Amino acid sequence: QVQLQESGPGLVKPSETLSLTCTVFGGSISRYYWSWIRQPPGKGLDWIGNIYNSGSTKYNPSLKSRVTISVDTSKNQFSLKLTSLTAADTAVYYCARVSVGQCPNGVCYTAFDPWGQGTLVTVSS
Amino acid sequence: DIQMTQSPSSLSASAGDRVTMTCRSSQTISNYLNWYQQRPGTAPKLLIYAASSLQSGVPSRFSGSGSGTDFTLTITSLQPEDFATYYCQQSYSTPHTFGQGTKVEIK
Numbered sequence: 001q002v003q004l005q006e007s008g009p010g011l012v013k014p015s016e017t018l019s020l021t022c023t024v025f026g027g028s029i030s031r032y033y034w035s036w037i038r039q040p041p042g043k044g045l046d047w048i049g050n051i052y053n054s055g056s057t058k059y060n061p062s063l064k065s066r067v068t069i070s071v072d073t074s075k076n077q078f079s080l081k082l083t084s085l086t087a088a089d090t091a092v093y094y095c096a097r098v099s100v101g102q103c104p105n106g107v108c109y110t111a112f113d114p115w116g117q118g119t120l121v122t123v124s125s
Numbered sequence: 126d127i128q129m130t131q132s133p134s135s136l137s138a139s140a141g142d143r144v145t146m147t148c149r150s151s152q153t154i155s156n157y158l159n160w161y162q163q164r165p166g167t168a169p170k171l172l173i174y175a176a177s178s179l180q181s182g183v184p185s186r187f188s189g190s191g192s193g194t195d196f197t198l199t200i201t202s203l204q205p206e207d208f209a210t211y212y213c214q215q216s217y218s219t220p221h222t223f224g225q226g227t228k229v230e231i232k
Contacts, residue, residue: 045161045169045212045223060220061126094168101175109175110216111159115168 002027004095004116011122018082018123022095022116029076033098035112036069036080038091046091050098051078085123092118127151127215131224137232142203146227148196148213156192157217163226164209172211173198203229 008020022034036048049059051069059067068081082089095116101109128151138144148158156176161169171180173189176196186201200207208231213224 044225045214047219047221047223050219058219062220099171099174107155107157107217109157110221111171111174111180112161112169112214113171113174113180115170118168 002032002097002114004097004114006093006095006116006119008093008119008121010120011124012085013125014086014123016085018080018085018089018121020080020093020095020119020121021077022079024076024078024097029071029078030073033100033110034069034071034078035096035098037094037096037112037115039094039118040088040091048080048082048093087123090121090123092120094118126220127154127218127222129213129215129222129224131211131213131227133227134225135228135230137230138203139232140203140205144200144203144207144229146198146211146229148191148198148224150194150196150215150217153193154215154217157215158189158191158196159214159216160187160189160198161212161214162207162209163212164206169212200229 003025005023012018033052035050039045049069051057057069066083071078096112099111099113130149158176160173163169172183177189188199190197210226210228212226
């Protein structure tokens with residue numbers, strides 16, 4: 001079955017850019033949609049954005065100006081770039097597959113499954 | 126954005142208890158509602174999708190119900206491994222939003 005693993009730096013300085021990679025094992029990245037979600041320490045879950053197998057993306061408007069999600073099919077990986085970091089971006093970052101079900105009336109049932117184990121990113125000087 | 130509100134924020138229960146928690150959306154989302162379980166230090170795990178469909182491999186003591194704006198997750202006969210935080214999430218529209226979570230603690 002599909003498994004995901006995040007990788008990237010654990011510590012990044014304020015104002016710098018975060019780059020994270022999610023490697024997909026056990027399935028072709030081209031067949032599915034993918035997502036990034038984050039969780040500040042002790043808090044709830046925040047959706048960052050999705051990338052679809054067409055290459056199109058959707059981002060959370062709260063982060064849209066700072067986020068880029070991309071796919072590298074040759075490596076079976078997708079990536080997250082988040083610019084202009086502040087302490088508020090400190091969080092565990094998860095990658096996840098977007099499972100898609102039926103689409104009645106043009107709105108598809110989707111869910112995040114499975115998830116990677118998560119990687120803690122701390123923004124601090 | 127669609128706001129998701131869960132209640133209670135935490136509850137205490139004993140093994141074997143029946144537990145119910147609720148999730149309310151700020152606008153109607155039909156049944157575009159998922160539930161996740163997160164044990165401490167681990168990633169969330171999908172339990173229920175489309176409000177009431179049990180994800181493969183999830184024990185049948187978990188069930189979901191609801192439509193429109195009000196949803197419920199029920200755990201019958203709580204097991205030790207069920208002590209965790211539960212999140213609802215709407216998939217009706219982007220940005221996909223989560224509730225703040227309900228933490229199930231040991232009484």
